[in-house]
Amino acid sequence: MNQWWLECARCGRTDIPTDKPLTACPHCGHDWLEPRFPYEKLKPILLEEVPKRRCTMWRYREFLPITHDENIISMGEGGTPLIRLRNLGLMFGAPNLYVKDERQGPTGSFKDRQASLAISLMKEHNIREAVVASTGNVAISYSAYAAQAGIKLWAFLTSSVPADKMREVALYGTEVVKVTATYDRTKEVAAQFAEHRGLHLDRGIRSVAARESMKTLAYEIAEDFGWRAPDWYVQAVSGGMGPVGVLKGFQELYRMGLIDKIPKIAAVQATGCAPMVKAWQENSSVPINVESPQTLITTVATGKPGIAYTILYHAAKRYGGTFVAVTDEEAFRTMHIMAKLDGFSMEPAAAMAFAGTMQLLREGVIKPDETVVICLSGHTFPVEKHLLEEGWAHDLDLSHEEETSHTVPNREEGLLASLENLGGDVRRIVIVEDDAPARVLLRRILQARGEYEIYEAENGRRGLEVIKQVRPDLILLDLMMPEMDGYQVLDHLKADETLENIPVIVITAAHLTESERKRLSGYVRSLLRKGEFIDTELMDDIESALK
Ligand SMILES: *Cc1c(COP(=O)(O)O)cnc(C)c1O
Ligand SMILES: [Zn+2]
Secondary structure (H helix, E strand, O other), X not given: OOOOEEEEOOOOOOOOOOOOOOOOOOOOOOOOEEEEOOHHHHHHHHXXXXXXXXXXXXXXXXXXXXXXXXXXXXXXXXXXXXXXXXXXXHHHOOOOEEEEEHHHOOOOEOHHHHHHHHHHHHHHOOOXXXXXXXXXXXXXXXXXXXXXXXXXXXXXXXXXXXXXXXXXXXXXXXXXXXXXXXXXXXHHHHHHHHHHHOOEEOOHHHOHHHHHHHHHHHHHHHHHOOOXXXXXXXXXXXXXXXXXXHHHHHHHHHHOOOOOOOOEEEEEEEOOEOXXXXXXXXXXXXXXXXXXXXXXXXXXXXXXXXXXXXXXXXXXXXXXXXXXXXXXXXXXXXXXXXXXXXXXXXXXXXXXXXXXXXXXXXXXXXXXXXXXXXXXOEOOOOOOHHHOOOOOEEEEEOOOHHHHOOOOOOHHHHHHHHHHHOOOOOEEEEXXXXXXXXXXXXXXXXXXXXXXXXXXXXXXXXXXXXXXXXXXXXXXXXXXXXXXOHXXXXXXXXXXXXXXXXXXXXXXXXXXXHHHHXXXXXXXXXXXXXXXXXXXXXXXXHHXXXX
């Protein structure tokens, strides 16, 4: 069991429950809660235990806000290499430029850290279905981890997200909702959908998972330098979650006396979407929002970064640090330079950080002898177009909103009606299975293939209760179970004329004898043996049973 607690950033109270997803302080309603840890007690672990552990972000698990280790969903995220940029360094006469290579996460971006902690927390809070808004990489990464955790995901993406990325999200079995609107509007729509359906909504930077996961970047960087802080951390920013998390990480290490300064943070934005840079230039501590972002680099198209900017502004005033903008053209050119010069191929958003670094070196803001860590935040892997069938995304076109919002008073109602229709008609399926991992697998196969209302029971007796209660369209039934086995369940179904016509697919671990097969024939649609069927066979059986 991990020891940690939450502290409200406004009222400072710490008696706040950690066993459920909170959206605000229960005492004062403030929506920014900071996880805290027994730092003094943990410091020796960092020095003595951590070096012996595997290189993933979970090597710092005592500093991550999860209570039970068994809820951790890890795919090898974090623990990425810190690599010196030989050629670029030579070019600028700056020998201490380093790349933190976040392409080496399971889905190729630093969002894998966030996904690992966020999905683990969902597991800890028993969440089975969730909604996320994304400019691409969060949706990809969450989808991968949600698959493993058996969590159904709805990803709301702006239509400007490259099709390759959208396809990758769909490949993982996530419901893709393509919204023709800005990213900030897409976030609002996702929130309404979640509220309407009573689903868990990922709160982005306002969630504990986002910031706490990103702080492991700071821990890794400091540990790699032998518990020393670099002079600069440079990153391309959208909502600013990365640098806010990294800042917290360095602050914790400073507090424990492991490093002797907090690095300067340089946040790089696209010229066509630079609410932080504009505010910084005008010496404002609140962002100057951009209503309609003008950049081809969708990954960083957050026009309203909110409090993240205010936190970074105060940090920049206190420790140094800056905000710079680069054009799309500079970012694309830098992609070529970095690949050709030092062998790093990256997505345009990541290239912005390198373009920003070069600009700051040229302007003399970064001094040639300073140690600079540049976050190579992501790499995309295009998904083979032919892998997916037509209709893998739901379309939600809100581009008419702008013209009609003055004339149509019930714009939100229209939106709710559109959201209502997403996914079509929903079939009910009951899974009766005593083995918990098998239930997760069956649930996952179903979740990844469409929208089903899924009920689960861990034995025959309970299964029968659930079946009577929900009157499902289909039953997936195990045979060997405690209390009441599958044969008895079938006998009960047969004896009840309101239940006898519900199709049943038997999924069993055992080899059946001839007489057992006879007993089943006529009552079940099909029989699958565990460990011998693949998901497409099951789905074919399910789809034909539901016809
Ligand atoms: C999300 C993302 C960013 C911006 O991250 P924030 O810290 O949330 O602003 C930059 N680069 C890539 C590749 C990303 O996926
Ligand atoms: Zn409070």
